[in-house]
Amino acid sequence: MVVWVLWLIAAGVLFVVEMFTFTFYLLWLSLGALVAGLVALLLPDALLLQVVAGSLVALILTVFTKPLAARLRNSRGFKDTGTDIVGRKGLVVEAIEPGRYGQVKVGGDTWSATSTVALGKDQEVIVVRRGTTIIEVERWGDMY
Amino acid sequence: MELAIIGIIVVVVVVFIALTIKIVPQQRVGVVERLGKFNRLLTPGLNILIPVIDQVRVYHDLRIQQANVPPQTVITKDNVQVQIDTIIFYQVVGPEEATYGISDYVYGVRNISTATMRQIIGKLELDETLSGREKISSDIRLALDEATEKWGVRIERVEVIDIKPPLDIQEAMDKQMKAERSKRAIVLEAEAAKQDMILRAEGDKQSKILKAEGDKEARIRQAEGLGQAQELEALGQAKAIEAVAQAEKMRIALIASAGLDERVLAYQSFEALTEISKGPANKVFLPTSAVETLGSIGAIAEVFKASKDGK
Numbered sequence: 332m333v334v335w336v337l338w339l340i341a342a343g344v345l346f347v348v349e350m351f352t353f354t355f356y357l358l359w360l361s362l363g364a365l366v367a368g369l370v371a372l373l374l375p376d377a378l379l380l381q382v383v384a385g386s387l388v389a390l391i392l393t394v395f396t397k398p399l400a401a402r403l404r405n406s407r408g409f410k411d412t413g414t415d416i417v418g419r420k421g422l423v424v425e426a427i428e429p430g431r432y433g434q435v436k437v438g439g440d441t442w443s444a445t446s447t448v449a450l451g452k453d454q455e456v457i458v459v460r461r462g463t464t465i466i467e468v469e470r471w472g473d474m475y
Numbered sequence: 476m477e478l479a480i481i482g483i484i485v486v487v488v489v490v491f492i493a494l495t496i497k498i499v500p501q502q503r504v505g506v507v508e509r510l511g512k513f514n515r516l517l518t519p520g521l522n523i524l525i526p527v528i529d530q531v532r533v534y535h536d537l538r539i540q541q542a543n544v545p546p547q548t549v550i551t552k553d554n555v556q557v558q559i560d561t562i563i564f565y566q567v568v569g570p571e572e573a574t575y576g577i578s579d580y581v582y583g584v585r586n587i588s589t590a591t592m593r594q595i596i597g598k599l600e601l602d603e604t605l606s607g608r609e610k611i612s613s614d615i616r617l618a619l620d621e622a623t624e625k626w627g628v629r630i631e632r633v634e635v636i637d638i639k640p641p642l643d644i645q646e647a648m649d650k651q652m653k654a655e656r657s658k659r660a661i662v663l664e665a666e667a668a669k670q671d672m673i674l675r676a677e678g679d680k681q682s683k684i685l686k687a688e689g690d691k692e693a694r695i696r697q698a699e700g701l702g703q704a705q706e707l708e709a710l711g712q713a714k715a716i717e718a719v720a721q722a723e724k725m726r727i728a729l730i731a732s733a734g735l736d737e738r739v740l741a742y743q744s745f746e747a748l749t750e751i752s753k754g755p756a757n758k759v760f761l762p763t764s765a766v767e768t769l770g771s772i773g774a775i776a777e778v779f780k781a782s783k784d785g786k
Contacts, residue, residue: 354498379480393491424613443621
């Protein structure tokens with residue numbers, strides 16, 4: 332069997348596996364194998380040259396993935412409700428005193444909250460800052 | 476020889492590329508360390524790493540996760556051991572803290588929830604724990620938020636699935652419930668009896684009053700009728716007497732006008748005597764002056780009497 336056919340088969344198998352697993356690097360390896368096959372078509376005896384050519388192509392493609400990744404990064408993904416809580420309106424469930432935690436309900440979730448001013452129950456507040464589990468709130472009317 | 480070189484090159488390239496390209500799925504995040512130090516977070520999507528230098532230490536799942544806490548025996552304020560079964564919902568919100576702040580956050584979350592719950596239930600009495608699940612949840616959240624702020628883990632909620640008091644306490648509670656119900660039944664019965672008696676007494680009273688009133692009215696009416704009748708009778712009598720008197724007066728006047736002579740008088744006396752003789756006394760005294768004139772009349776009277784006796 333001729334060498335370039337083997338390369339082509341390798342490229343095809345890698346491509347199929349890539350389609351199933353979606354790991355991305357198998358795609359580059361598959362393209363590398365394709366290039367090696369092309370080299371094999373011209374120089375069927377230089378096996379080392381074919382491998383080096385294929386590997387180089389695969390590596391170069393990998394390096395060029397970075398700009399592609401940067402471009403893809405900007406696309407919109409799923410936003411977690413917990414992560415963009417800042418700026419939303421909440422309702423005080425348990426009174427907040429300065430220096431002590433109270434509880435605020437923001438969109439169905441209850442959060443422990445601090446504030447620089449005392450806030451009574453059932454007051455409307457705005458989330459100013461968010462720590463890991465504790466949010467900082469201000470009175471709703473105070474922002475402008 | 477050539478084949479060995481080819482093999483090495485292929486292996487190196489495959490490993491190199493595999494380490495370089497990382498695809499992270501949505502809601503997962505990887506923590507990247509560059510030569511052992513924290514470098515950045517791998518966000519969802521396509522990521523490029525420098526092999527050997529960069530290493531992914533751990534992946535975190537950012538979704539809300541559940542952790543069952545095995546049933547815990549907790550002692551309440553009034554020294555009752557209850558078995559409490561809870562479930563914890565938590566979410567990794569700070570992947571760095573979750574990696575470096577605590578060694579095993581799932582274990583930590585479980586333990587801190589259990590400890591906090593014991594502390595909170597220890598302050599409550601049994602009845603309060605059974606009815607105040609909302610309060611327990613809210614208290615646990617406040618205590619947990621303070622503790623887990625440094626862990627990068629937010630405990631979404633701690634739900635009390637089941638609170639099981641010991642068997643004998645359950646039986647006692649059952650008994651109490653039954654006793655309370657039967658008490659209510661007895662009270663209701665007594666109340667019904669009371670109302671029954673009151674209603675009967677009231678009916679009796681009303682009927683008596685009505686009867687008495689009827690009697691009273693009847694008597695008043697009777698008396699009124701009697702009074703009116705007597706009045707009318709008296710009036711009638713008075714009128715009759717007046718009429719009689721009038722008639723007498725008229726008669727006397729008529730007699731006077733007719734010219735009263737001795738013969739009429741004698742006739743009258745005779746009439747009177749016959750009337751007297753009909754009375755029960757058999758002796759009749761007549762004025763002496765009258766005897767002379769009436770001597771003959773007396774004889775006649777005797778005759779009458781004899782005839783009367785002969786009857």
